[in-house]
Structure formats: C-alpha cells, structure tokens
Amino acid sequence: MNKSPDAQRMEKIVSLCKRRGFIFQSSEIYGGLNGAWDYGPLGVELKRNLKDYWWRVMVHERDDVVGMDGSILMNRAVWKASGHEDTFTDPMVDCRSCKARLRADQLIDKKGVKQCPNCGGKDLTAPRAFNLMFKTFVGATEDESSTTYLRPETAQSIFVQFKNVLDVSRKKLPFGIAQIGKAFRNEINPRNFTFRSREFEQMELEYFCRAEEGMKWLDYWLEERLKFYENIGIPREKLHAHEIPDEERAFYSKGTYDIEFDFPFGRQELEGVAYRTDYDLQQHQKASGKSLEYFDEETKQRFIPHVVEPSAGVDRTVLALICEAYDEDTAPDEKGKLETRIVLRFHPRMAPIKCAVFPLLKNKEPLVAKAKEIVDLLRPHMNVFYDESGAIGRRYRRQDEIGTPFAITVDFETLGEKDAALRDTVTLRDRDSMKQERVKISELIPLLSSRIA
Ligand code: GAP
Numbered sequence: 001m002n003k004s005p006d007a008q009r010m011e012k013i014v015s016l017c018k019r020r021g022f023i024f025q026s027s028e029i030y031g032g033l034n035g036a037w038d039y040g041p042l043g044v045e046l047k048r049n050l051k052d053y054w055w056r057v058m059v060h061e062r063d064d065v066v067g068m069d070g071s072i073l074m075n076r077a078v079w080k081a082s083g084h085e086d087t088f089t090d091p092m093v094d095c096r097s098c099k100a101r102l103r104a105d106q107l108i109d110k111k112g113v114k115q116c117p118n119c120g121g122k123d124l125t126a127p128r129a130f131n132l133m134f135k136t137f138v139g140a141t142e143d144e145s146s147t148t149y150l151r152p153e154t155a156q157s158i159f160v161q162f163k164n165v166l167d168v169s170r171k172k173l174p175f176g177i178a179q180i181g182k183a184f185r186n187e188i189n190p191r192n193f194t195f196r197s198r199e200f201e202q203m204e205l206e207y208f209c210r211a212e213e214g215m216k217w218l219d220y221w222l223e224e225r226l227k228f229y230e231n232i233g234i235p236r237e238k239l240h241a242h243e244i245p246d247e248e249r250a251f252y253s254k255g256t257y258d259i260e261f262d263f264p265f266g267r268q269e270l271e272g273v274a275y276r277t278d279y280d281l282q283q284h285q286k287a288s289g290k291s292l293e294y295f296d297e298e299t300k301q302r303f304i305p306h307v308v309e310p311s312a313g314v315d316r317t318v319l320a321l322i323c324e325a326y327d328e329d330t331a332p333d334e335k336g337k338l339e340t341r342i343v344l345r346f347h348p349r350m351a352p353i354k355c356a357v358f359p360l361l362k363n364k365e366p367l368v369a370k371a372k373e374i375v376d377l378l379r380p381h382m383n384v385f386y387d388e389s390g391a392i393g394r395r396y397r398r399q400d401e402i403g404t405p406f407a408i409t410v411d412f413e414t415l416g417e418k419d420a421a422l423r424d425t426v427t428l429r430d431r432d433s434m435k436q437e438r439v440k441i442s443e444l445i446p447l448l449s450s451r452i453a
Helices: 005-019 041-060 076-082 155-160 162-169 211-231 279-288 314-325 365-378 392-402 441-452
Strands: 023-025 037-039 065-067 089-094 101-103 108-110 113-115 128-131 135-137 147-149 175-184 199-209 239-243 255-263 266-277 294-296 301-303 306-313 326-332 338-344 355-359 384-386 406-410 425-430 436-440
Touching: 005 023, 005 314, 005 326, 005 338, 037 041, 041 065, 041 175, 041 199, 041 211, 041 314, 076 147, 076 155, 076 279, 155 162, 155 175, 155 199, 155 279, 162 175, 199 211, 199 314, 211 239, 211 255, 211 266, 211 306, 239 266, 255 314, 266 279, 266 314, 306 314, 314 326, 326 392, 338 392, 355 365, 355 392, 365 384, 365 406, 365 441, 392 406, 406 441, 425 441, 436 441
Parallel strands: 065 175, 355 384, 355 406
Antiparallel strands: 023 037, 089 101, 089 128, 108 113, 135 147, 175 199, 199 306, 239 255, 255 266, 266 306, 294 301, 326 338, 406 425, 425 436
16 A cells, blocks of 8 residues: 555654664663664754743743652652542553554544454454553562552642742742653554654643633633744644643643644644642642641631643654655755755754855865864853764765754865965855855854854
C-alpha cells in the first residue's frame, strides 16, 4: 500500500532526527525500549532552548510566578489523596487473535463492530482498567508498605508544597508556582515517535486564584499559551483550542481546553489548560490533616484557593517544532545545478545552533585564524559551530538541515586583500532566503542578537 504524503513526511522527519543527532531510540544497541527516547547533541539544545524560553516567559518575566523543582518519588499517600492510585487508568483490551494489548479508544469501529487495528480481528476481551503509574519500592523490602510510584505529573509536588512556597515567597493571590520536570506513564501503546512516550517532561504552572476569578484566569492563560507557541514559531492557524465538553472533563474541573497542533499524523494535544477548582488542595488538606489555607490579610478570611493549570509537554512541543520546521526546497549545487535542499526552518530563538562560522579555505592560515577569532567573539553570546571541511555549498547544506539560521564566511576580502574598505567584514548568509550580506565583524553581535531574540 502506498504511504500518504503525511506518513512519508513523518518518516523523513524521524530519519533526519536520527541522522543528525536530534533523537535516538533509547537503549538502541539492545533493541530499544518502547516509549523511551534519548536526545542527541542537537536535540538536547533544542529542548533546552524550549525549556529556557518557557521559564523566562512564565517565571522570570512575571512578578506573580515563582519556580520549584520537586522530587520524582513522593510519599504514596500523595497518589492516594490525588486520586491517581484509584483512577489514573486507561481502559485496556486484548486482541485474542494477534495478542496485541490495546487502548480501548484505539480500536477501529466498522459499522458498530470493534476491530483490532493491528490484525482486524474481532475477538477482543472486554475493556478493563489499567493503572498507568509505574510502581516501585523504596528501601530494601519489596512489599505494600514500601510501594510508591514514579510521578505521572509534576503538578502534585506543587500542590503538596503549596504552603511552604507561599510562606517563603510571601506572594498574594493570584500567584503561580511553575515547574519543569520528568513524568512517567506506563502507556499501553506508546506511538507516533516521541508523541506518546512512557518517560517524558512536562512544563506546568499551577496558578492559584480566588474562586470567583477562576474562569477569567482560564481564558487569560489559554490566550497566553497560544501566544507562547506563536513566539516559538508555531503559526496560529496550526494551533487549535479545543474546549472539552462537560461530559468528558474531569469531574472537579469547571473548564478545560486542549491546545492542539496539526502534526503530520493528525491533530493532537500539545497542552492542557484546566481550571481544576480547589480539588487538589482540598484533597491534600483532608488526607494530610495539614492546613493548606490561604489567609487574606485584608478581609481576614481563610480559604483554599482555586487553581488554573496550563500543563505543556516538552517532548511533544519539541516534536511539533521539528515537524513545523521541516521543509524541502531547491538550491543550486557547486556546479549551479538545482538540487533538493532539506531545511529546518526553526525560529532562531529555538534553533540548536545559532550561527556557523566558516573559513573559505581550510589550508589558508590567516582565514582559519580569523574565523576562529570570530567564533571566540560570538561564543559568550550564542551557540556557534565552526566548520572548515568541504566546499562552502556543502557546509551551508549541512547547517540548513539542522536549522542553523545564520552562517558567516571569512574570505580574502575579510583580510583586506582585494579592497582595504572590506577589511574585517564577512558574508552573513540567511538560512531561509539564502541571501548574503556583507557585515562588519564589529557589528555581528548586536545584529545577530537582535535577529535571534
Ligand atoms: N497535570 C496535568 C496533566 O498532567 P495531562 O493532559 O495528562 O495533564 C499534560 O498532561 C501534558 O503532558 C500533555 O498535554 C502532553 O503534552 C504531555 N503528556 C502527557 N502524556 C504524555 C505522554 N505519554 N508522552 C508525552 N507527553 C505527554
């Protein structure tokens, strides 16, 4: 069967990710581990740029948000109180024909008859609840008393530390606590590359407010988050705010939106923005017996704040950035013949390498020395890459393929050999337009910094 253009595009993206060192299969030399991924030298830079920008926008640029970094292992009582131990489940079905384990919502429905998506079999077990939390044991004994779980979301450590953070930060409502960290879910069917993984990272904000302002802050955060995605290079027309209907929302939520993105494999959730009311703090107050109330100094009232939660997936956003950036166009090769060019059109803010620096020829010492001088000049300001091997056109292509927005070439004019007026200037080439301009070395830092930020 012929693959659809979207499926072919996704295959090319997965292969580029491996070939250029964005994402590798975890434990690959042992056959891999389903649902786990490793980020290579470029992937880790992209991921870091995303997390740093989220932290900058959500924490540093605001007066009303502070950060924290909670542990992955927590007291089992947390997961009992939050409801995860009893209800954090997916309905699972077994196909008796091909023995596949499937999520009930992934079955194919043909004229009202459910079928296995792998083999088309109709001999399926009844759905049963499968808890997605990874169980583990703390200490040397492996029994019920030492059982706990790897956290399935970062949010709960924010709720259980609410009082401590409030006391030390002396914030007034409304205010938020932000966290970026690992979460683990034993997904029945990890799929679509990194989209549904068993180990992943979340960027979560719990924004505490008064009950009467919950819906207002829900609308506010939905809009802020949509702007965030636009600012990292995901156009608004590929983003969709899907309002979750009453019957599908968690029982304690008064309003939830999924922010979805048009991936090559379909429209899928990037982030949830949920008004969780006071459910979590109430649960933890009840179960721990410790007060999680807020004291309003003006009205002298004590109450449990409500919370609005924008919860984004790091790995899903990285995948969205790569899918959105991937493009193919044509460019002339060394002999002027048009060839296909693969280019990742990352927003410069997200690009793993901001600028490549090339000496025109590697065997001309003064060119090499000048290029290395420029690398040293730029390095404190941005991630730069020095490359002297191969023809200039090949070097440009290698950078296009990993999304480097700018490339500098040091040539004989830089040395002032042809025209003294051009001494200490370089060519600056733009990845997307492939246009080149002549720029003074002394102007490189402000020029590049303004284009990157
Ligand atoms: N604290 C709320 C919460 O965890 P969620 O909708 O279950 O809500 C939030 O998860 C985000 O975490 C999702 O929108 C998604 O980006 C990411 N996420 C959830 N499960 C994931 C998985 N198995 N693989 C990758 N990312 C996942």
